[in-house]
Amino acid sequence: xxxxxxxxxLHRADAADRVRGLGLMxxxxxxxLREPIPFLVPVADLWVARDSARRGDRDASITVMRKTVDxxxxxxxxxxxxxxxxxxxxxxxxxxxxGDLTEAREAIESxxxxxxxxxxxxxEVTLLRLxxxxxxxxxxxxxxxxxxxxxxxxxxxxxxxxxxx
Numbered sequence: 001x002x003x004x005x006x007x008x009x010l011h012r013a014d015a016a017d018r019v020r021g022l023g024l025m026x027x028x029x030x031x032x033l034r035e036p037i038p039f040l041v042p043v044a045d046l047w048v049a050r051d052s053a054r055r056g057d058r059d060a061s062i063t064v065m066r067k068t069v070d071x072x073x074x075x076x077x078x079x080x081x082x083x084x085x086x087x088x089x090x091x092x093x094x095x096x097x098x099g100d101l102t103e104a105r106e107a108i109e110s111x112x113x114x115x116x117x118x119x120x121x122x123x124e125v126t127l128l129r130l131x132x133x134x135x136x137x138x139x140x141x142x143x144x145x146x147x148x149x150x151x152x153x154x155x156x157x158x159x160x161x162x163x164x165x
Contacts, residue, residue, distance in 0.1 A: 002024055002027065002028050002031075003043075003044075007021070010047055010050070011162075018054075022051050025047045025051075026044070026048065028044055029041055029045070029048070032044060042068045042084075043080050043083070046064075046065065046084050048064075049065050049068070050087045050090075053087075053094065058091055058094060058095040061091055062095065065088040066088065069081055069084040069107075079122075082114065082126055085110065085114075085130075086126055088107055089104045089107050089108060089130050089133065092107070093133055093137045096137070101134065101137060104130075105134060108130050108134065111123065111126065111130070112127055121160075125154050125158060125163055129163065132151050152164070
């Protein structure tokens with residue numbers, strides 16, 4: 001419950017909510033280190049890195065995200081790997097340094113290859129969103145609008161309210 005609240009608060013626009021969410025996520029991380037669920041510690045690290053990137057420390061955050069995505073991949077945690085790739089692509093595009101667009105594309109292709117036991121709508125909607133962001137960052141206006149329309153349609157069809165918004 002505390003993790004869910006922390007994640008929700010970290011998505012809020014209000015800075016005070018995000019500060020509260022970060023505090024809760026750090027508490028959750030400490031609990032997960034002590035409890036028999038240490039595999040969730042990298043998930044908390046992702047959220048903390050994403051918040052740090054939003055506050056301007058993108059270089060260090062991207063380093064943490066790369067390490068964490070790799071860790072989650074090796075551990076066979078595709079849902080959390082999806083989250084990490086999404087955060088990493090967004091942060092790379094926000095930073096916009098040399099090579100970031102290429103790394104973002106490679107991460108998206110890695111996500112496209114990420115296996116799941118059945119159809120995985122969350123992966124597909126995330127891929128559409130990330131491809132729209134990359135097309136925009138790359139200056140491909142028509143491609144951006146095409147990916148954006150496909151993303152919006154899938155979000156509506158799937159009932160993913162957060163993505164619709």
